[in-house]
Amino acid sequence: xxxxxxxxxxxxxxxxxxxxxxxxxxxxxxxxxxxxxxxxxxxxxxxxxxxxxxxxxxxxxxxxxxxxxxxxxxxxxxxxxxxxxxxxxxxxxxxxxxxxxxxxxxxxxxxxxxxxxxxxxxxxxxxxxxxxxxxxxxxxxxxxxxxxxxxxxxxxxxxxxxxxxxxxxx
Numbered sequence: 001x002x003x004x005x006x007x008x009x010x011x012x013x014x015x016x017x018x019x020x021x022x023x024x025x026x027x028x029x030x031x032x033x034x035x036x037x038x039x040x041x042x043x044x045x046x047x048x049x050x051x052x053x054x055x056x057x058x059x060x061x062x063x064x065x066x067x068x069x070x071x072x073x074x075x076x077x078x079x080x081x082x083x084x085x086x087x088x089x090x091x092x093x094x095x096x097x098x099x100x101x102x103x104x105x106x107x108x109x110x111x112x113x114x115x116x117x118x119x120x121x122x123x124x125x126x127x128x129x130x131x132x133x134x135x136x137x138x139x140x141x142x143x144x145x146x147x148x149x150x151x152x153x154x155x156x157x158x159x160x161x162x163x164x165x166x167x168x169x170x
Contacts, residue, residue, distance in 0.1 A: 059124075062164060063114045066126045069162075069169040070112050074130060078105045085135075090142045099138050100145035103156075106131045117163075124164035132156040 081103055083089055088102035109131035117125045135150035162169050 062124045066114050067112050070128045090145050097138055098142050098145050101136045104133050106133050122163045122165045126162045128160045130158050
């Protein structure tokens with residue numbers, strides 16, 4: 001009987017202590033571990049800092065966050081593109097020469113636009129626009145193509161939409 005009462009008291013204490021965390025609520029001096037990301041500040045301190053900012057300051061902060069996010073995203077897309085320079089496509093032409101093609105994102109063409117949304121769960125949306133350059137070269141051998149002089153043959157405009165929720169861009 002004593003063991004049963006001990007278990008009940010322990011369960012009651014656990015429920016009482018974790019109920020604010022489970023409900024995603026925290027008091028200013030208590031931080032829910034469910035709201036923390038590794039290597040980042042607790043969500044409650046960021047929310048407190050954002051509450052001190054005016055609406056325009058918050059928008060400016062989200063814009064600067066998005067520009068950093070977008071630069072990282074473009075670097076990642078350039079590195080992982082299936083037709084990047086390191087993975088260029090080389091085909092033999094009917095005349096017997098080779099034609100090589102690769103794609104590269106033009107970092108200088110990056111444009112970001114951030115705005116507020118009407119949603120409470122997604123307070124900001126952003127548009128990332130950039131141009132993808134397509135380069136080509138004709139050479140006598142595949143090895144010569146890998147070392148060859150490439151010329152831009154076309155430009156592909158790209159536009160991606162991102163949302164801001166739970167403290168990060170997705």
